[in-house]
Amino acid sequence: MIRPPAPSRWLPPVVTLVVVLAAWSAVSASGIVQPAYLAPSPLEVWDAFLRANTNHAVGGGVDRVVRGEEGYYLWEHLVVSLQRIGGGLALAIVVAVPLGLAMGTVGWFERVVGPYVDFLRSLPPLAYLGFLVAWFGIGDTSKVALLFLAAFPPIALATLNGVRGIREDRLNAVRSLGASRRQTITTVVLPATLPDILSGLRVAVGFAWTTVVAAELVNGLPGIGGLAYLSGTQNKLALSVACIIVIGLTAIVLDLIIRTLEKKLVPWRGKA
Amino acid sequence: MSERHDLAVTVAGLEQEFRARDGVVRALDGIDLTIEPGELVTLAGPSGCGKTTLLRILAGFVEPTRGTVEVGGRPVRGPGRERGVVFQQPTLYPWLDVRDNVALGPKVRGVAKAERYRTAERYLELVGLADVAGLRPYELSGGMQQRAQIARVLTNDPEIVLMDEPFGALDALTRERLQEELLTIWRETGKTILFITHGVDEAVFLGSRVLVMSPRPGRIVLDEPARFSTDGHQVPPADLRALPEFTALTTKVREAISHP
Ligand SMILES: Nc1ncnc2c1ncn2[C@@H]1O[C@H](COP(=O)(O)OP(=O)(O)OP(=O)(O)O)[C@@H](O)[C@H]1O
Ligand SMILES: [Mg+2]
Numbered sequence: 001m002i003r004p005p006a007p008s009r010w011l012p013p014v015v016t017l018v019v020v021l022a023a024w025s026a027v028s029a030s031g032i033v034q035p036a037y038l039a040p041s042p043l044e045v046w047d048a049f050l051r052a053n054t055n056h057a058v059g060g061g062v063d064r065v066v067r068g069e070e071g072y073y074l075w076e077h078l079v080v081s082l083q084r085i086g087g088g089l090a091l092a093i094v095v096a097v098p099l100g101l102a103m104g105t106v107g108w109f110e111r112v113v114g115p116y117v118d119f120l121r122s123l124p125p126l127a128y129l130g131f132l133v134a135w136f137g138i139g140d141t142s143k144v145a146l147l148f149l150a151a152f153p154p155i156a157l158a159t160l161n162g163v164r165g166i167r168e169d170r171l172n173a174v175r176s177l178g179a180s181r182r183q184t185i186t187t188v189v190l191p192a193t194l195p196d197i198l199s200g201l202r203v204a205v206g207f208a209w210t211t212v213v214a215a216e217l218v219n220g221l222p223g224i225g226g227l228a229y230l231s232g233t234q235n236k237l238a239l240s241v242a243c244i245i246v247i248g249l250t251a252i253v254l255d256l257i258i259r260t261l262e263k264k265l266v267p268w269r270g271k272a
Numbered sequence: 273m274s275e276r277h278d279l280a281v282t283v284a285g286l287e288q289e290f291r292a293r294d295g296v297v298r299a300l301d302g303i304d305l306t307i308e309p310g311e312l313v314t315l316a317g318p319s320g321c322g323k324t325t326l327l328r329i330l331a332g333f334v335e336p337t338r339g340t341v342e343v344g345g346r347p348v349r350g351p352g353r354e355r356g357v358v359f360q361q362p363t364l365y366p367w368l369d370v371r372d373n374v375a376l377g378p379k380v381r382g383v384a385k386a387e388r389y390r391t392a393e394r395y396l397e398l399v400g401l402a403d404v405a406g407l408r409p410y411e412l413s414g415g416m417q418q419r420a421q422i423a424r425v426l427t428n429d430p431e432i433v434l435m436d437e438p439f440g441a442l443d444a445l446t447r448e449r450l451q452e453e454l455l456t457i458w459r460e461t462g463k464t465i466l467f468i469t470h471g472v473d474e475a476v477f478l479g480s481r482v483l484v485m486s487p488r489p490g491r492i493v494l495d496e497p498a499r500f501s502t503d504g505h506q507v508p509p510a511d512l513r514a515l516p517e518f519t520a521l522t523t524k525v526r527e528a529i530s531h532p
Contacts, residue, residue, distance in 0.1 A: 175351035
């Protein structure tokens with residue numbers, strides 16, 4: 001049965017939100033911050049958000065209508081960024097899960113490959129962005145490659161960790177039923193590791209999102225991170241704040257999606 | 273279905289040591305044992321004497337420190353389909369429902385879905401789980417999980433069944449019913465069964481041969497034939513237990529456990 005959540009659950013965050021908005025409005029209305037454009041009010045941010053999602057007149061007496069910001073609506077900037085991490089993550093999953101399984105099941109493979117995956121994970125992705133731009137150009141390919149490299153170590157290492165944590169008798173039981181090595185991997189190792197793979201994916205998505213926003217500083221338009229940066233440098237702070245809020249909310253929604261996926265795919269988590 | 277009921281289990285000079293934090297634990301010490309095809313060997317002994325260790329070596333999960341283990345004349349090199357294992361702790365897979373857990377053996381052998389479900393259904397009914405076949409293992413009680421595990425092994429039809437205290441977690445009534453069923457299956461199929469238990473009565477009632485192990489390091493200190501399971505199907509269990517021979521063997525086993 002689904003009951004509406006109790007007020008004790010939703011009331012505190014709503015109160016905080018109201019207080020924060022009120023304080024924010026008061027600060028920007030008071031004129032403490034000078035010049036005033038440095039402190040856009042919530043309303044100005046909202047306006048910037050709406051403008052960025054519609055066609056509007058350029059203004060200044062010029063009789064011309066433009067589409068959103070920089071030729072794209074704000075939601076289109078967002079979608080482009082999401083597509084970038086979508087591509088990078090899909091590649092990362094396809095490579096990292098088999099790699100993690102192989103590392104977990106073949107001892108020497110882990111010893112050969114493991115240190116390099118660890119090394120890659122320890123690098124801040126922007127360190128190798130320049131290198132990737134040299135290889136793949138300034139366009140989307142280098143960004144997808146960047147996100148792939150950023151996302152695959154956490155997934156591979158979580159998969160490895162999951163394989164290592166499998167209770168030995170889970171493997172023994174299926175071998176006693178006559179399973180071959182390959183069948184043991186597909187019928188037991190992979191499903192038993194699924195909870196860890198999803199945990200790794202969750203880490204990877206968070207990491208990929210921060211990375212894509214940062215990577216869009218370089219030729220990032222269209223792209224929500226690119227727009228946030230550009231609008232800041234052009235002193236359109238209301239738009240920049242609108243982008244920041246969208247970026248943050250998107251991160252929360254992405255995390256929520258993966259947690260829902262976990263509940264769907266791993267209903268036994270914590271129970272067995 | 274391979275009808276090979278000719279696999280003897282031969283163990284010679286078996287010793288097992290475990291490296292523990294504070295030195296070496298000797299779990300088994302000089303086990304020599306031959307289990308003939310079709311025997312139902314019950315194995316009793318005090319807790320920690322090495323019963324599970326012996327079973328895991330026979331199952332091929334552990335390589336013994338010293339000694340040889342052969343099944344059907346071939347050295348054991350790992351787990352195998354001809355040796356089914358009922359674990360002391362149920363090991364069912366939470367990503368499969370009970371039916372798919374039970375049908376897993378035929379599945380890895382490539383048996384068609386309809387056929388493997390039919391076999392699974394039969395054993396699910398036998399252990400009284402037909403009505404929970406669609407649940408996940410973690411939705412079952414401990415005793416139900418244990419019964420599901422037994423059904424899974426029987427569905428796979430191994431020639432040798434290694435059972436580690438399979439009825440330990442069950443209530444008396446269910447235990448007695450499953451004891452009867454186990455005997456029926458054993459008589460009908462002629463499977464070779466090694467049955468570990470800490471119940472003296474259970475060991476004597478079920479075994480065609482009763483073994484007792486000493487406290488750690490485990491050795492076999494009693495090896496007696498028994499006939500209550502072979503003759504028993506004409507006599508109700510209660511009368512069987514009242515027989516003087518039954519009481520005599522029970523006393524002997526109990527003494528072997530307490531004064532090896
Ligand atoms: N993997 C292991 N590492 C170290 N010691 C072990 C290991 N497995 C078993 N032992 C030790 O070997 C001895 C025998 O254990 P085993 O599990 O075979 O006993 P058991 O007879 O089955 O006892 P119970 O009736 O309580 O199940 C114990 O002292 C145990 O601590
Ligand atoms: Mg044991």
